[in-house]
Amino acid sequence: MIPRERRLRALGLLLVILTALLTAFGVPVTSAQGTTLRVVRSEGTLPTDDPWSSAWNAIRPVDVTLSGQAVAPPRLLLPNVPTVRARAMIDGERFAVLLEWTDTTIDEDVIDVSRFADQAAVQFALGSGTSVCMGQQAGALNIWHWKADWAADLAARKDIEQRFPNAPQDEHLPPDLAEGAGLGPDGFLTGRAAGNPRSALVRPSSVEDLVAAGFGTLTSEPLERQDVAGASAYRDGIWRVVMSRRLDNADPNDAPLAVGSAIVVAFAVWDGAKGDRNGTKSVSAWLSLVIPGREMSLLDHWPFLAMMLVVLALGAWLLWIGSRQPAVGLGGPPS
Incomplete structure (x- = not known):
């Protein structure tokens, strides 16, 4: 049976590797639900x-x-x-x-x-x-x-004529005066003359x-x-x-x-x-x-891949060191 201490070490190593993988592929490890809109x-x-x-x-x-x-x-x-x-x-x-x-x-x-x-x-x-x-x-x-x-x-x-088709028409200014002043053919479209976007x-x-x-x-x-x-x-x-x-x-x-x-x-x-x-x-x-950032190829992930290799190597080394130590509370190996 694998000692409990070694199992905990292996579990911790797996969690580190999983976190590195999620980070490498853009998956958030933590998030605030409802406060972030991800594009x-x-x-x-x-x-x-x-x-x-x-x-x-x-x-x-x-x-x-x-x-x-x-x-x-x-x-x-x-x-x-x-x-x-x-x-x-x-x-x-x-x-x-x-x-x-x-x-x-x-x-x-x-x-x-x-x-x-x-x-x-x-x-x-x-x-x-x-x-x-x-x-x-x-x-x-x-x-x-x-x-x-x-x-x-x-x-x-739509304009006011559609809502009130029987409304009396305003007097028209002479065309040369109205157009010269930028007031339009009706002469009283001051919002349009002022550049109001609602009057365009x-x-x-x-x-x-x-x-x-x-x-x-x-x-x-x-x-x-x-x-x-x-x-x-x-x-x-x-x-x-x-x-x-x-x-x-x-x-x-x-x-x-x-x-x-x-x-x-x-x-x-x-x-x-x-x-x-x-x-x-x-x-x-x-x-x-x-x-999101630009789409990344596998080569763009080399820092994360290198980090995972280091983690794997470190974990393997720790497990090897642990296998050479006596189990706590069980005494030394038989002679």
Whole structure:
């Protein structure tokens, strides 16, 4: 029978080897359940245009608990959306995140002032110690804000004439004066003349790329730097929204999505049917977004393989030394 001391030594050696193997192949030995969103490397084309793709379904989602935004007015003490499910993928060029939540209605028509759109957002911290509440001067945020009404506008833009077809028409300015002032054919489209993205006739995406450094500082990036794509679909009482962007980006106001890095993120969801808008929203705490490094070949693992060989050699040596020692409590070997 093998002495108990030798069995314990062998068990310890096996645990060391197992830990080394798991580490070598990127399997975490410990994890914080629900606080980390691990990005999955796509084996094929990244499904940025299909929220219900089987590639997304193959990824296990992270359930993220939301709470009401109760810090700054307008406040929401209890969340209208208690949970959002998150998944993320990369390929060689792009990063994509999928948000999924339950909603009993589709709210995408905001022409009437009493209606509000379903919305979702991802915010990335651009520095360490950044406040989850819109950031601060020492640590800004990059925010990707998807809006259901913007997604509907991409298919067929609605304007006030569709909501109130019998409304009287405003007087028109002379064409030369209106066009010269940049006010458009109606002459009173001041939001469009000021460059307000909400007044734009054509939208590049259903997602607005923004930056914030504290309450009251939320700012839309210039049109030429609006580089976040969006795709959304509603099915059987569930919204799915994909937001994506190229990995390489030199804009200092955009989230650094480097391969092999980690960044902290948070989520927000608005339920338009329940009156959510602006600060009235359901929000999460910070969680870690971990982006995998490049794919490694067997040769890339040589440090770990060398370490395992050393461990095996050391373990064999310890077992050999132990076999030459007398068993404790049993006396010496027979003469």
